[in-house]
Amino acid sequence: MAVRNAVxxxxxxxxxxxxxxxxxxxxxxxxxxxxxxxxxARFGLAGEKLDEVVAGAxxxxxxxxxxxxxxxxxxxxxxxxxxxxxxxxxxTGLEAVTYLANKIRLGQADVGxxxxxxxxxxxxxxxxEPLRRALLKANRARTLPDRLKAFASVRPxxxxxxxxxxxEPRTGLSMGESQALTxxxxxxxxxxxxxxxxxxxxxxxxxxxxxxxxxxxxxYLGVTRDGILRPDTSVAALGKLRSVFGGAxxxxxxxxxxxxxxxxxxxxIADEDEARRRNWPVLARVVDTQVAATDYVTGNEDLLLxxxxxxxxxxxxxxxxxxxxxxxxxxxxxxxxxLATLAALEQDGHGTVDVDKLNVHGSSLxxxxxxxxxxxRIVASLAKVLxxxxxxxxxxxxxxxxxxxxxxxxxxxV
Amino acid sequence: xxILEKIYTSPIGRTLAPKVGxxxxxxxxxxxxxxxxxxxLAELDGGGLARQVLEALGVETAEPLLDLPxxxxxxxxxxxxxxxxxxxxxxxxxxxxxxxxxxQLEGIRQVLRPLMRGLESSGRVIILASDASAVTGLEAKAVxxxxxxxxxxxxxxxxAGATANLVFVREGTTADxxxxxxxxxxxxxxxxxxxxxxRVGPAKAGDxxxxxxxxxxxxxxxxxxxxxxxxxxxAAIARTFARDGAKxxxxxxxxxxxxxxxxxxxxxxxxxxxxxxxxEAGVRIAAHVAQVxxxxxxxxxxxxxxxxxxxxxxxxxxxxxxxxxxxxxxAAEMRMNEALxxxxxxxxxxxxxxxxxxxxxxxxxxxxxxxxxxxxxxxxMGLVWAEADExxxxxxxxNAVAPGFIETDMTASIPFVQREVFRRTNSLQxxxxxxxxxxxxxxxxxxxxxxxxxxxxxxxxxxxxxx
Ligand SMILES: NC(=O)c1ccc[n+]([C@@H]2O[C@H](COP(=O)([O-])OP(=O)(O)OC[C@H]3O[C@@H](n4cnc5c(N)ncnc54)[C@H](O)[C@@H]3O)[C@@H](O)[C@H]2O)c1
Numbered sequence: 067m068a069v070r071n072a073v074x075x076x077x078x079x080x081x082x083x084x085x086x087x088x089x090x091x092x093x094x095x096x097x098x099x100x101x102x103x104x105x106x107a108r109f110g111l112a113g114e115k116l117d118e119v120v121a122g123a124x125x126x127x128x129x130x131x132x133x134x135x136x137x138x139x140x141x142x143x144x145x146x147x148x149x150x151x152x153x154x155x156x157x158t159g160l161e162a163v164t165y166l167a168n169k170i171r172l173g174q175a176d177v178g179x180x181x182x183x184x185x186x187x188x189x190x191x192x193x194x195e196p197l198r199r200a201l202l203k204a205n206r207a208r209t210l211p212d213r214l215k216a217f218a219s220v221r222p223x224x225x226x227x228x229x230x231x232x233x234e235p236r237t238g239l240s241m242g243e244s245q246a247l248t249x250x251x252x253x254x255x256x257x258x259x260x261x262x263x264x265x266x267x268x269x270x271x272x273x274x275x276x277x278x279x280x281x282x283x284x285x286y287l288g289v290t291r292d293g294i295l296r297p298d299t300s301v302a303a304l305g306k307l308r309s310v311f312g313g314a315x316x317x318x319x320x321x322x323x324x325x326x327x328x329x330x331x332x333x334x335i336a337d338e339d340e341a342r343r344r345n346w347p348v349l350a351r352v353v354d355t356q357v358a359a360t361d362y363v364t365g366n367e368d369l370l371l372x373x374x375x376x377x378x379x380x381x382x383x384x385x386x387x388x389x390x391x392x393x394x395x396x397x398x399x400x401x402x403x404x405l406a407t408l409a410a411l412e413q414d415g416h417g418t419v420d421v422d423k424l425n426v427h428g429s430s431l432x433x434x435x436x437x438x439x440x441x442x443r444i445v446a447s448l449a450k451v452l453x454x455x456x457x458x459x460x461x462x463x464x465x466x467x468x469x470x471x472x473x474x475x476x477x478x479x480v
Numbered sequence: 481x482x483i484l485e486k487i488y489t490s491p492i493g494r495t496l497a498p499k500v501g502x503x504x505x506x507x508x509x510x511x512x513x514x515x516x517x518x519x520x521l522a523e524l525d526g527g528g529l530a531r532q533v534l535e536a537l538g539v540e541t542a543e544p545l546l547d548l549p550x551x552x553x554x555x556x557x558x559x560x561x562x563x564x565x566x567x568x569x570x571x572x573x574x575x576x577x578x579x580x581x582x583x584q585l586e587g588i589r590q591v592l593r594p595l596m597r598g599l600e601s602s603g604r605v606i607i608l609a610s611d612a613s614a615v616t617g618l619e620a621k622a623v624x625x626x627x628x629x630x631x632x633x634x635x636x637x638x639x640a641g642a643t644a645n646l647v648f649v650r651e652g653t654t655a656d657x658x659x660x661x662x663x664x665x666x667x668x669x670x671x672x673x674x675x676x677x678x679r680v681g682p683a684k685a686g687d688x689x690x691x692x693x694x695x696x697x698x699x700x701x702x703x704x705x706x707x708x709x710x711x712x713x714x715a716a717i718a719r720t721f722a723r724d725g726a727k728x729x730x731x732x733x734x735x736x737x738x739x740x741x742x743x744x745x746x747x748x749x750x751x752x753x754x755x756x757x758x759x760e761a762g763v764r765i766a767a768h769v770a771q772v773x774x775x776x777x778x779x780x781x782x783x784x785x786x787x788x789x790x791x792x793x794x795x796x797x798x799x800x801x802x803x804x805x806x807x808x809x810x811a812a813e814m815r816m817n818e819a820l821x822x823x824x825x826x827x828x829x830x831x832x833x834x835x836x837x838x839x840x841x842x843x844x845x846x847x848x849x850x851x852x853x854x855x856x857x858x859x860x861m862g863l864v865w866a867e868a869d870e871x872x873x874x875x876x877x878x879n880a881v882a883p884g885f886i887e888t889d890m891t892a893s894i895p896f897v898q899r900e901v902f903r904r905t906n907s908l909q910x911x912x913x914x915x916x917x918x919x920x921x922x923x924x925x926x927x928x929x930x931x932x933x934x935x936x937x938x939x940x941x942x943x944x945x946x947x
Contacts, residue, residue: 103741103745104737104741104751106745107740107741107744107745107750107751108750108751108753109750109772110744110748110749110772112745112746112747112749113748277755279734280734280754281753283734284737284753285734285735285736285737285738287738290735290737345770345772345775
């Protein structure tokens, strides 16, 4: 069977904001629905049945077991549009794009939407394990005394809500603490991190000013621009911040680490022939994807550097080198994640990435990082950048994720 | 809500208001609804065109009563009264196209006198007369203008939401050129248009509705672009066109994208987030139309509704507020038209098309604190007149509406007393609804309205300002 081309047609996101801010009252379903509706309006898809919508969230309420389908039903799409929830921590968005692109390439779908959403404001609060067991037992009990007895073993401390897991279950370290180990190991300087962060803000601000996001963003709840973005920040200003992760001589600050954020992003993907038949913009083809994982639990490898494993495999399979790319997007979980990933690639003989090609319109440090929404944001923006550069231009994406994983994807303008 | 407004809207306030002369305004008939009572046809000396138009529309007509001395009956105090209609009439169409002499104006008086108290609420007085350019001789030209005076006064004397309007007919106009206009005037769609006069002429070659045209869904399958469609009048325009079959492209600034996508999705149209002051706005619109509706698609109508206010007394007005208003309300429209009129541009305006501007009564009459706005809106009128002339050889019409006080977010911010005064200083004693402006625009854009060109029609309930 001939494999078809899956192409990025367009994208939409809502502006990202800091957790606990303007979207504090919005749920994942609300944000994903609004984001889909913005895309639907841009492409005139109201009332239309798409082949599939796939998305996910990292922080998910149990009531959101069918998050994406609920968003579809709340949107202007035909209710016959099926939906799928998918998860791979922060790589969820990029995996959703991969899932849909593969289905399209195999002829199982012609047109669909892929993306993700996350609310760190409306994160599910989980009850403690003893309380959970007591609740289950009480539920099964038939009489009132039995029901009360079920709680006998619960201690006062068990009643405190457990916030969502922001630590790696196997190392007990938070994302920031893990990255601090990596930062120290690779000798990434404070200056280099602040410089990357300042550049991210400046580039994202410039893109907003140039109208780059006019057809990529729909305002939400009165927010018209990314809330975390500080257009006037500088290396000097960032240099004044206190470090937050990694002890005494630490280099990582709130300025060069991503903030907890709320937001959603989606991409419209179609079979190339179908896109052309509909006269849609054919921004870029989804060429190939590789996922990889590191052995971080033993401490031999780094939690967020799986990109340095995924990228070489992907390049080799496609007969490409880093030099063959016109734009490279490395998700800025932390400034030092990007710098350490590039250092690892260079150490392994893959060369380096020119600053002019790296995160050309800024990335997560400036935009914010609602976990599952990041993939959709990057894919839509990169596809537009490549299409502006012209046919044949290539782009590489790498998004790291909790659990020592990462996904890398190649896009190419057609 | 101010204290005054609270009192006014409270039950006690409502019972007191009429005692101080603030009556509850009449509820207007709206939409594609015909009058309930009979449609009367008054064919005066030398007329005949109106009968053809009404026949083409399939409207049944009845004879009006005439106020002749022999028809009068004395009231209980013995004073002669004009004949009375047993049931109130819905509308009268006065065909005055044949009137050339001053003495013949008496015919209009005879028809209208019994109707001044004999029309149902939201009734209609519609007068057709020959345009001064279509008649010869001093007296005939003077008579044409005299009819305009009658119309404007009748509009002011009618009650209960009834309206009066005059259509001047140019040389060579046929019944086909007038059907869309007469249907608009008879129906509820013209609710807030009163005391107005405009001209209809023969449609240009190639400007006829196609074979698939239906007067109740005139825009079926046609692409209509509405700027400033995220809210207010623009959203109502988009809804009205969609109701009448159009494929709507709803355009607004990126910052309004949230509301815009809701309007677009509700209408199964598309949203285009674009600032119309961008130099490439015209080309971007065309590209969007070609992308969504296919490379061969053309725009049937563009409605330049986006507009802003930067009100300041001239004594306090700087160059920034001056330039912004002229840029958004006038310059952008001119640039977009120029780009979209290029027939080689995929997704541009069709060979046959409609361009609609939004002027304002402030542009007609001036308004304190609005030098910049009045300049821009009067400029829109100038643009419409000039562009209609310039496009004489192409089946494109260019018209504008000039809204008076319309109930929107924009006008809700005016202080209560001032707002109440604005609302009531017109013949219908109320503010208009966004849909009233929208319906008027839809009529001007109708494929059958090719004979209406270069006109500025006020939608103001016959506001005193600039009347
Ligand atoms: N409301 C009235 O009583 C009244 C009276 C006379 C004329 N008008 C005219 O009617 C039109 C609509 O008025 P409204 O009351 O609905 O106003 P509104 O302010 O509610 O809506 C205007 C819309 O235009 C959009 N817009 C502004 N600048 C734009 C730009 N540069 N590019 C794209 N979109 C832009 C706005 O975002 C807004 O959605 C305006 O032209 C106004 O001047 C209104």
